[in-house]
Amino acid sequence: xxxxxxxxxxxxxxxxxxxxxxxxxxxxxxxxxxxxxxxxxxxxxxxxxxxxxxxxxxxxxxxxxxxxxxxxxxxxxxxxxxxxxxxxxxxxxxx
Numbered sequence: 875x876x877x878x879x880x881x882x883x884x885x886x887x888x889x890x891x892x893x894x895x896x897x898x899x900x901x902x903x904x905x906x907x908x909x910x911x912x913x914x915x916x917x918x919x920x921x922x923x924x925x926x927x928x929x930x931x932x933x934x935x936x937x938x939x940x941x942x943x944x945x946x947x948x949x950x951x952x953x954x955x956x957x958x959x960x961x962x963x964x965x966x967x968x969x
């Protein structure tokens with residue numbers, strides 16, 4: 875893993891790369907939140923699909939980043955995992 879970390883650190887020195895990476899961070903955060911919530915409940919994508927009525931293939935696309943979720947879809951996922959959806963705006967200077 876060190877080779878990747880070294881490569882990543884080197885890429886982050888490039889201002890254009892860093893800007894693009896940072897612009898994608900919210901999408902990465904949503905993906906990570908979906909996966910973490912599902913796996914913390916020991917649910918497979920298929921089980922989550924059954925609970926939410928969302929096609930398993932669509933859940934897979936959400937988790938691999940090839941589909942952007944709507945707020946309503948995120949609410950359905952949260953409800954299917956007996957959770958609430960919370961979205962925050964955080965001042966940049968607090969990061």
